[in-house]
Amino acid sequence: MSAHWTSEELRRKWKAANAEPAEDSRRIDAHRDVADECPAFVPNLLSLSRALLTGLDTAGDPDARLAEAEYSLRTAVDVSAGAPEPLLELGRFLATVRKEPTEAEGAFASAASAALSLLEEAWAGWIAALGEQGKVDAALEVADQARRILPDSAAISRAVESAQRGTAR
Template sequence: MSTHLTAQELRRKWKAANAEPVDGSRRLDAYRELAECCPAFVPNLLSLSRTSLLGREQAPEPAARVDEAERALRTAVDVSAGAPEPLIELGRFLAMARTSPVDAEAAFASAASAALSLLEEAWAGWIHALGQQDKLDAALEVADQARRILPDSAAISRAVDEAQRRASR
C-alpha cells in the first residue's frame, strides 16, 4: 500500500528541489523524483518542465528533454482540470519549443477563458464579501472595475444586487 505525502511534505520537498543548483542534474533529478512520488503536484510539474528545457542543448538527448517537458506540462494541464497557469505554460512551450503557433493559440485561448472565469468568480466574491461588511461604496467601486472587463456578468450583477439589498436594510 502506497503512502501519500502530506501537503507540508510536498512543499518541503519542492522547496528543497528549488534550492538545488540549476547547473548539473540535481535539481532536475529532485523534480523527477517528486513527480514520481506525486504526479499530480502541479507546481512541481511546472518546475520539472521548465528545468527540463534548461540546458537541453548540452544534454545527451536534447529531444528527450523537450519531450519530458511536454509530458510534464500536459500532465499539469490534465490534473489541474484546465487551470490557467499550466495552460499558459503549455502555450509558451508550444510556441517556443515546438514552434506550433496553432496549438499555442488554442492553449492560450483556453487559458484566457479559464482566467476570465476565475477573475469573474473572484470579483463576484469580493463584491459579496464587501457587501456583507456593509461596505457598499467599496463594493460598487469593485463592480465598476469588473464591469469594464465583464459588462454582461450575471455573477457580478447578482453580487451587486445582494450588496445593495443588504445596504438598504
C-alpha cells in the same frame, strides 16, 4: 506500501527541489522524485518542465528532455482540469519551443477563457464579501473595475445587487 507524503512534506520537498542549482541535474532529479511520489502535483510538474528546458543546449539528449518537458506540461494541464497557469505554460512551450502556433493558439485561448472565468468568480466573491461587511461604496468600486472587463457579467450583477441589499437591512 509506503505512506503518502503529507501536504507539508510535499511542499517542503518541492521547495527543496527548486532550491537546487538551476543548471544542475540534481534539480531535475529532485523534481522527478516529487513527481514519482505525487504525479498530480501541478506546481512540481510545471517546475520539472522548466528545469528540463534549462540548459537544454548542453543536455546529453535534448530530444528526450523536450519530450519529458512536454509530457509534464500536458499532464499538468490534464490533472488541473484546465486551470489557466498550466495552459499558459503549455502555450508558451508550443509557441517558442515546438514552433506550433496553431496548437499554441488553442492553449492560449483556453488559458484566457479559464483565467477570465476565474477572475469573474473572484470579483463577484469580493463584491459580495464587501457587501456583507456593509462596505457598499468599496463593493461598487470593485464592480466598476470588473464591469470594464466583463460588462455583461450576470455573476457581478448579482453580487452588486446582493451588496446593495445588504445595506437596506
